[in-house]
Amino acid sequence: MCSIIGYCGSREAAPILVKGLKRMEYRGYDSAGVATENENEIQVRKGTGRVSDVNSNVKLDDLSGKSGIGHTRWATHGKVTDLNAHPHTSNSGKIAIVHNGTIENFEELKRHLESEGYSFKSETDSEVIANLLQKNYETTKDVTKTLRKTVSELQGHYAFVAMFENGQLTAARSREPLIIGVGRDDLFLSSDVLGFIEYTDEAIYVKNKNFVILEKGKFEIFNYDGKHVEGKPTKVSKEFGDVYKDHYAYFTLKEIHEQPETILKAGEKALDEIKSASDYIRDAKNIYITGSGTSYNAALIAKQILSKYAKIKAEPIMASELQFSPDIIEKNSVLISISQSGETADVLDAVKIAKEANCKIIAIVNPLTSSLAREADVTIGMNCGPEIGVVATKSFTSQLVILYKIAQKLNGGNLEIDFRQTSESISKILKDSKNIQQTAGKLKGISDIYVLGSGIHWPIAIEASLKLKELTYIHAEGIPSGELKHGPLALIDDNVFVIIINPNDPTYEGTLTSARKIKSRSGAKIIGISDVKSDLYDYRIEIPKMSESQFPILEIIPIQLLSYYIAREKDTDPDYPRNLAKSITVK
Ligand code: G6P
Numbered sequence: 363m364c365s366i367i368g369y370c371g372s373r374e375a376a377p378i379l380v381k382g383l384k385r386m387e388y389r390g391y392d393s394a395g396v397a398t399e400n401e402n403e404i405q406v407r408k409g410t411g412r413v414s415d416v417n418s419n420v421k422l423d424d425l426s427g428k429s430g431i432g433h434t435r436w437a438t439h440g441k442v443t444d445l446n447a448h449p450h451t452s453n454s455g456k457i458a459i460v461h462n463g464t465i466e467n468f469e470e471l472k473r474h475l476e477s478e479g480y481s482f483k484s485e486t487d488s489e490v491i492a493n494l495l496q497k498n499y500e501t502t503k504d505v506t507k508t509l510r511k512t513v514s515e516l517q518g519h520y521a522f523v524a525m526f527e528n529g530q531l532t533a534a535r536s537r538e539p540l541i542i543g544v545g546r547d548d549l550f551l552s553s554d555v556l557g558f559i560e561y562t563d564e565a566i567y568v569k570n571k572n573f574v575i576l577e578k579g580k581f582e583i584f585n586y587d588g589k590h591v592e593g594k595p596t597k598v599s600k601e602f603g604d605v606y607k608d609h610y611a612y613f614t615l616k617e618i619h620e621q622p623e624t625i626l627k628a629g630e631k632a633l634d635e636i637k638s639a640s641d642y643i644r645d646a647k648n649i650y651i652t653g654s655g656t657s658y659n660a661a662l663i664a665k666q667i668l669s670k671y672a673k674i675k676a677e678p679i680m681a682s683e684l685q686f687s688p689d690i691i692e693k694n695s696v697l698i699s700i701s702q703s704g705e706t707a708d709v710l711d712a713v714k715i716a717k718e719a720n721c722k723i724i725a726i727v728n729p730l731t732s733s734l735a736r737e738a739d740v741t742i743g744m745n746c747g748p749e750i751g752v753v754a755t756k757s758f759t760s761q762l763v764i765l766y767k768i769a770q771k772l773n774g775g776n777l778e779i780d781f782r783q784t785s786e787s788i789s790k791i792l793k794d795s796k797n798i799q800q801t802a803g804k805l806k807g808i809s810d811i812y813v814l815g816s817g818i819h820w821p822i823a824i825e826a827s828l829k830l831k832e833l834t835y836i837h838a839e840g841i842p843s844g845e846l847k848h849g850p851l852a853l854i855d856d857n858v859f860v861i862i863i864n865p866n867d868p869t870y871e872g873t874l875t876s877a878r879k880i881k882s883r884s885g886a887k888i889i890g891i892s893d894v895k896s897d898l899y900d901y902r903i904e905i906p907k908m909s910e911s912q913f914p915i916l917e918i919i920p921i922q923l924l925s926y927y928i929a930r931e932k933d934t935d936p937d938y939p940r941n942l943a944k945s946i947t948v949k
Pocket residue numbers: 654655656657700701702703704705706709752753754942943944945946
């Protein structure tokens with residue numbers, strides 16, 4: 363998964379493109395590149411590494427020209443090499459493209475183009491787009507006809523921006539995001555509003571299977587049948603352009619520290635939406651909850667919240683798995699889809715399957731302009747501002763707050779939660795980060811961490827293990843406390859650390875019993891996350907005493923911090939963990 367950007371206007375393109383790419387790096391950060399047009403000639407600079415490294419090495423922002431395209435890569439077809447980095451040019455050098463997504467029939471297209479004398483420099487599927495455009499342009503001599511013919515030949519999920527040798531930009535979208543930014547004297551094409559938010563907040567979300575032609579400061583949109591389509595501008599929230607680290611060393615740390623405020627904004631001003639969501643849930647035949655990664659872990663917690671507080675049964679389904687058993691979804695049900703970005707391909711596919719079964723879609727999402735928000739019957743905004751760190755932190759706690767608010771609505775006001783108090787308790791945990799930082803120092807050299815929790819704390823243990831994997835590269839597993847004796851105990855020896863999530867609630871004694879088993883059979887070290895002391899803990903991370911409903915929101919915070927500090931101890935980049943990307947818009 364990658365980010366694509368295009369600019370044409372009255373200013374030098376390259377510095378604008380580089381800035382936009384830096385903001386969209388969360389989408390992929392293996393390689394970066396820029397191409398500009400100057401006096402009818404296309405120049406390309408690119409390389410492997412983060413945008414700022416590639417820029418220092420090859421001076422991307424020194425390229426001249428008022429029209430250009432740019433890319434950050436998350437490798438899917440071909441290794442991370444300079445040659446595989448985008449932009450790719452066609453054989454004539456007269457067309458350059460940047461692409462996000464997958465061209466499913468690229469091998470067939472490539473063979474065909476090769477038989478006609480075209481050659482390929484990279485291992486990517488993307489390069490076929492450049493040569494296909496060249497071939498079709500040489501036959502049609504018309505940019506619109508070229509685009510229409512080219513998209514009719516491509517199969518897959520993709521968005522691309524192409525630049526012709528006169529600097530004219532075009533773009534197409536098939537199930538990958540593509541947004542037009544409309545400035546006063548400039549036009550942008552981008553995977554995310556973050557690519558251009560500094561210059562304009564007027565955005566047009568290009569519909570699926572539409573293509574765009576920019577010419578002389580104007581844009582035209584067509585569907586894949588060649589029919590003209592109206593582009594509706596939307597004002598995007600400037601807040602989504604606020605992506606600075608302030609005094610924090612990393613976005614991840616900043617985002618962890620934002621949680622006392624962000625949990626208070628979750629679902630704010632969405633009383634009507636929360637009411638509609640609970641009405642849909644009440645009337646539905648069945649309730650399913652889906653998401654990927656951290657958002658799926660929120661779905662696991664949702665099941666527990668809805669059954670405990672609203673007496674409603676809901677089935678969590680991993681978004682990437684639904685395609686293999688679509689029959690799970692019964693007609694006239696409700697799918698609650700949880701996604702920070704609202705662009706995760708697996709989640710959007712799950713929504714498609716549910717819609718085909720006539721289900722209502724409730725979206726819990728951060729950007730209200732995302733694809734998921736546009737597909738949903740009712741959307742509840744997390745309002746937590748841009749989350750740039752690849753590892754989800756503040757979005758998770760915002761998702762939990764919204765789920766609690768839905769449960770509150772469903773149980774008719776009998777579930778009281780003082781979110782202000784939760785917010786203050788998060789602040790307390792954050793203030794105590796010295797202790798967590800010291801504990802992190804003990805874990806940096808170990809190879810396995812097990813996280814135990816029961817009841818609602820089990821999905822938190824799973825989410826905790828995900829944070830540890832993503833940020834520290836240490837093998838970590840979330841295990842229900844009671845299951846330890848049924849197998850995982852065999853793995854516990856003196857070299858492992860076990861984190862037990864153990865607040866003083868009905869799960870407390872059971873989890874402590876598992877801790878005892880660990881202590882009596884091994885020298886494994888135990889970190890207790892709890893509001894009460896115990897001799898069984900080698901290290902304790904204190905969480906404030908709270909009502910039961912507030913614990914899940916609180917107990918993930920020390921683990922986010924612990925994972926962050928272990929990453930720093932190991933000198934890895936917490937914002938951009940290896941091999942990952944924030945928003946996976948490909949299958
Ligand atoms: C990627 C990210 C995860 C995230 C998941 C779902 O895999 O690396 O951190 O949890 O996508 O993202 P979403 O935007 O749908 O919540």
